[in-house]
Amino acid sequence: xxxxxxxxxxxxxxxxxxxxxxxxxxxxxxxxxxxxxxxxxxxxxxxxxxxxxxxxxxxxxxxxxxxxxxxxxxxxxxxxxxxxxxxxxxxxxxxxxxxxxxxxxxxxxxxxxxxxxxxxxxxxxxxxxxxxxxxxxxxxxxxxxxxxxxxxxxxxxxxxxxxxxxxxxxxxxxxxxxxxxxxxxxxxxxxxxxxxxxxxxxxxxxxxxxxxxxxxxxxxxxxxx
Amino acid sequence: xxxxxxxxxxxxxxxxxxxxxxxxxxxxxxxxxxxxxxxxxxxxxxxxxxxxxxxxxxxxxxxxxxxxxxxxxxxxxxxxxxxxxxxxxxxxxxxxxxxxxxxxxxxxxxxxxxxxxxxxxxxxxxxxxxxxxxxxxxxxxxxxxxxxxxxxxxxxxxxxxxxxxxxxxxxxxxxxxxxxxxxxxxxxxxxxxxxxxxxxxxxxxxxxxxxxxxxxxxxxxxxxxxxxxxxxxxxxxxxxxxxxxxxxxxxxxxxxxxxxxxxxxxxxxxxxxxxxxxxxxxxxxxxxxxxxxxxxxxxxxxxxxxxxxxxxxxxxxxxxxxxxxxxxxxxxxxxxxxxxxxxxxxxxxxxxxxxxxxxxxxxxxxxxxxxxxxxxxxxxxxxxxxxxxxxxxxxxxxxxxxxxxxxxxxxxxxxxxxxxxxxxxxxxxxxxxxxxxxxxxxxxxxxxxxx
Numbered sequence: 001x002x003x004x005x006x007x008x009x010x011x012x013x014x015x016x017x018x019x020x021x022x023x024x025x026x027x028x029x030x031x032x033x034x035x036x037x038x039x040x041x042x043x044x045x046x047x048x049x050x051x052x053x054x055x056x057x058x059x060x061x062x063x064x065x066x067x068x069x070x071x072x073x074x075x076x077x078x079x080x081x082x083x084x085x086x087x088x089x090x091x092x093x094x095x096x097x098x099x100x101x102x103x104x105x106x107x108x109x110x111x112x113x114x115x116x117x118x119x120x121x122x123x124x125x126x127x128x129x130x131x132x133x134x135x136x137x138x139x140x141x142x143x144x145x146x147x148x149x150x151x152x153x154x155x156x157x158x159x160x161x162x163x164x165x166x167x168x169x170x171x172x173x174x175x176x177x178x179x180x181x182x183x184x185x186x187x188x189x190x191x192x193x194x195x196x197x198x199x200x201x202x203x204x205x206x207x208x209x210x211x212x213x214x215x216x217x218x219x220x221x222x223x224x225x
Numbered sequence: 226x227x228x229x230x231x232x233x234x235x236x237x238x239x240x241x242x243x244x245x246x247x248x249x250x251x252x253x254x255x256x257x258x259x260x261x262x263x264x265x266x267x268x269x270x271x272x273x274x275x276x277x278x279x280x281x282x283x284x285x286x287x288x289x290x291x292x293x294x295x296x297x298x299x300x301x302x303x304x305x306x307x308x309x310x311x312x313x314x315x316x317x318x319x320x321x322x323x324x325x326x327x328x329x330x331x332x333x334x335x336x337x338x339x340x341x342x343x344x345x346x347x348x349x350x351x352x353x354x355x356x357x358x359x360x361x362x363x364x365x366x367x368x369x370x371x372x373x374x375x376x377x378x379x380x381x382x383x384x385x386x387x388x389x390x391x392x393x394x395x396x397x398x399x400x401x402x403x404x405x406x407x408x409x410x411x412x413x414x415x416x417x418x419x420x421x422x423x424x425x426x427x428x429x430x431x432x433x434x435x436x437x438x439x440x441x442x443x444x445x446x447x448x449x450x451x452x453x454x455x456x457x458x459x460x461x462x463x464x465x466x467x468x469x470x471x472x473x474x475x476x477x478x479x480x481x482x483x484x485x486x487x488x489x490x491x492x493x494x495x496x497x498x499x500x501x502x503x504x505x506x507x508x509x510x511x512x513x514x515x516x517x518x519x520x521x522x523x524x525x526x527x528x529x530x531x532x533x534x535x536x537x538x539x540x541x542x543x544x545x546x547x548x549x550x551x552x553x554x555x556x557x558x559x560x561x562x563x564x565x566x567x568x569x570x571x572x573x574x575x576x577x578x579x580x581x582x583x584x585x586x587x588x589x590x591x592x593x594x595x596x597x598x599x600x601x602x603x604x605x606x607x608x609x610x611x612x613x614x615x616x617x618x619x620x621x622x623x624x625x626x627x628x629x630x631x632x633x634x635x636x637x638x639x640x641x642x643x644x645x646x647x648x649x650x651x652x653x654x655x656x657x658x659x660x661x662x663x664x665x666x667x668x669x670x671x672x673x674x675x676x
Contacts, residue, residue, distance in 0.1 A: 085527045102507060155542060181543060185574045188581040188642070194546035 001116060003027040004045040006036035006062065007078070008054040016049065019105055025112075033057025040066055045073055047115055052079040052090065060093040067094035074115040078103070087184060106172070106218045113169045129164040132224025134203060134211055136164055145203060155180070156199050163199075163212065163222040172219035196220055233405050237398035244394060248387045252380075259379055263372040264351070268335055271353045274365045282357040287319075290357070294321050304342060305368040307350065313360035324350055326364045331356065337369070349373060408437055412444070425452040457521020465513050468626065472506045512641040516626065519648035526568045526652065530676045533563040533604060536573055537597055544580050552589035555580075558596040563604050566676040567653045575649050578642045579608040579669050587612035592664055604675050607660075609668035620659040 003025050007013040013029045020027045028043065030036035034057045040048060050059040063075055077095035079086065090098045096118075097111050129136040133146045141157055143150045152160060159180045163171065173192040177183045196212065204210045213221045274297065281289040294308045298321055307324025311317060315329060323343045331354045342348045352366035415429055425448055429441040476499060483495030518524040541557040548555035565572060576595070583593045591611040598605060615623060624647040626640070646669075650657045655673035662668035 085525050088527065181539070183543075183573055183577075184570050185577070187543075187577045189544065189547050189584050191543050191547045194550050195543075197550075198546055 001025050001046050002044070003112070004030060004036065004040055004043060004048045006030045006033065006040075006048060006050045006054070006059060008032050008051060019108075020112075023109060023112075033059055033062040037062050037065055040071065040073070041069075047112060048073055048075040049112070050075055050077050050095070052077060052081060052086075060090060060095075063094035074118060076108075076111055076115055078108075106170070107174060110170045110172045110175060110219060114166055114171070114175065117166065117169060129161065129167075131164055131167045131222055132209070132211055133207075134164070134224075136161060143203075145207060150202055152199075152202060156195070156202065159195060159199055160203070163220065167222045167224075170215050170219045170221050175219070231402065231406065233402045237395075237402060241391065241394060241398070245387075245391060248391075252383055252387070255383070256376070256380065259376055263375065264369075267351050267367050267369055267372065270367055271335065271351060271365055275353060275355050275363075278363055278365070279355065279357060282361070291319060291321075294319070298322050304344060305371070307340070307352070307364070307366035307368075309364040310357070311362040311364075315362070318361075322366075324348060324366045324368060326352060326366055328352070328354065328364050330354075331362055340366070342368075405437075412441065416444075419448070425455060454521060457517065460517060460521065464517055464626070465510065468509065468513055469506060472502055472509070476502050476506075509641065512645055513626070516641065516644050516648045519645075519652045522652075524652065526571065528567050529569070531565050531567055531569045531572055533565045533572065533597070533673075534559050534561050536569060537563075537576060537595060537606075540573060540576050540580065541595060544577075544584070548584060548593060551584060553584065553587055554592045556592065556594045558594065558598075560598040563597055563599060564676040565604060565653065565673050567673075571649045571652065575646050575671070576606070576608070578646045579671075582642060583608060583610040583612065583667075586610070587666065591666070594664060599675060602675050604671075604673045606671035606673070607668055608671070609662035609664050610666040611662075611664040612666035614662065614666040615659055623659070624657070 001024075003020055005013050005016050005020075005027050007016065007029065008031055010029075010031070013031075017027050017029060028039060028045075030039045032054045036048070036050065036054075036059075037057065039045075040062075048063075050063060052059040059077060059079075063077075066073075074096045075094060077090040077098045078101055079090060079098065080101045087098045096115055099108060099111060127138050129138065135144045136142075136157075138161075143152055143157070143160065159176065162176065162180050174186060176192050176196075177186065196214075200210070200212045204212055209225050211222055211224060213223065215221050277293055277297075278290060281293040285292070290310070298306055298308075303321075304323035306322040307326045308319070308321045309317060309326040309328065310319040311329070320326070324340055325343060326340065335351050335353050337349065337351050339347055340350055348368045348370055350366045350368050352364055354362060354364050357363050412429060415427060419425065419427055428445045428448060431438050431441045431445070479495055479498055479502070483492060486492070515524070537557065537559045541555065541559070545555050580593070580595070587593060587610045593610045594607070596607045596609075624643050626644045647657055650671060650673070653673055655671060657669060657671050660668045660670045
């Protein structure tokens with residue numbers, strides 16, 4: 001797995017590189033959008049992590065150019081701009097996810113893993129998701145565990161589907177709020193936690209091995225032991 | 226700027242050229258018309274004289290002929306006429322009138338020529354020849370000098386009038402240009418003054434209601450908007466500087482104290498506190514930025530028609546488990562079909578902040594109610610709870626930044642939530658106030674214009 005970091009602040013880029021190395025990812029640094037464009041064209045990267053405001057060429061222009069060349073490498077936008085509309089603009093320019101600076105490193109980690117994972121599973125058009133003995137039939141929206149049907153509300157289903165699509169990786173509360181509820185702000189109340197514990201009650205309570213785990217300080221993880 | 230670069234000068238110059246060209250065209254047309262009409266008149270006189278003379282000669286012979294010529298000269302004036310009669314052998318038998326005709330032979334049609342008159346002056350004349358019968362030939366001529374004088378008068382009058390009019394037009398043009406430029410100069414002076422001094426409170430003078438005044442009005446409106454934006458930005462930076470100073474001071478002290486120790490555990494603990502403090506500062510920073518930008522109108526917001534009923538139902542569904550977990554009852558009474566023209570994320574954040582607030586302050590066993598309905602094209606949203614409530618004297622203050630009801634600050638929170646709510650509500654042209662709740666606690670009444 002090789003990641004391209006496009007970031008004009010050398011200190012920030014280096015810290016990011018070190019952090020990624022700690023997770024086992026190799027990465028290269030491009031110092032501005034033009035340089036990033038050049039490296040992305042020649043580099044065979046699995047993911048681009050792109051800053052927005054950079055000299056010479058900004059990150060969004062770089063992404064638009066590369067998307068125009070039919071390069072669909074996943075891209076994570078890191079931006080100091082956090083307004084709602086700027087996020088929309090970033091995603092429209094070809095970003096696959098958007099994170100506002102300053103960010104928590106584990107938030108970044110979770111999103112990077114989600115994006116890398118997405119490319120691997122994007123090709124297959126599944127009709128059934130399964131994690132251990134938990135099954136979600138996408139067409140009928142039927143959930144079963146060990147053959148026993150579990151009845152979920154629509155939102156719980158969406159929550160479960162997102163967790164199952166990201167099975168084996170940590171998803172953060174913010175990722176859940178964004179992807180399951182489509183909210184781009186963090187409520188002060190621990191609303192997501194309570195939804196998770198309700199879901200956990202539904203899918204784990206009557207079964208010997210739990211599937212839905214809490215990763216302290218980071219988020220949640222759906223995984224068969 | 227050169228005089229010829231001025232837009233109105235060019236316009237007036239162009240108008241003058243067009244005026245002179247059309248005046249010239251009219252002149253040539255009228256001149257031609259006048260000439261041909263007068264010439265036709267002369268020729269008509271000539272042919273009438275011919276008929277008269279031929280008739281007199283036929284009826285009364287030479288005596289009648291001469292009598293007719295004499296009376297013609299008497300009535301028309303001798304200087305302007307000329308008659309000449311030749312006999313069979315082309316000898317001059319009779320000559321009369323001031324114009325001395327030199328012809329010897331008949332010719333066809335009318336001739337124009339110069340002859341000398343008896344007074345010694347040269348005359349332009351038109352002359353015809355005709356036969357009287359018995360081999361007699363007559364020549365009759367009329368002077369066109371009066372006609373030439375008339376044409377000359379016409380030309381003089383026309384050129385004089387056109388010239389005077391041109392000069393008058395030019396003078397009016399120059400006056401208009403000056404008038405226009407003096408007003409433009411005022412604009413330029415004012416804009417230069419604003420650019421140099423940076424004083425955005427100055428305005429353009431608006432006089433009357435012509436295009437320039439409309440322009441001045443628009444420039445003033447623009448200045449006002451810029452002034453407001455700049456003030457907003459100034460306020461943003463002032464606020465941020467002021468409000469972040471406290472946590473930064475705390476942070477610095479903590480780091481300094483930690484640096485004086487050498488124990489790794491103290492370091493670790495200090496770093497953890499620093500991290501927490503930084504997270505808090507970050508959240509304060511983004512809230513402040515959002516509030517200030519929303520208040521100054523500098524926040525770019527994409528708006529659309531939002532199904533507000535659906536949004537409220539979604540939020541109720543999102544918060545219901547958390548409320549239940551805290552032993553609270555969250556009830557919704559949302560009318561269907563409420564539409565707001567606005568930004569879904571900001572609208573959601575408004576309600577979410579109010580619900581967060583209620584969940585924080587209502588003790589277990591209490592009740593929270595979210596109601597929304599349409600009244601006179603306004604959407605009224607009531608978020609009320611059975612919590613401790615807000616004393617009336619504090620009701621305006623809670624929307625101020627860093628307002629805290631609890632001076633001991635035992636409850637977590639930045640004190641920015643309600644300011645953010647107010648700023649976002651006002652961004653949607655709505656208002657928010659606190660009223661008495663039937664549940665005994667606080668009640669936030671939101672008024673949003675319906676889409």
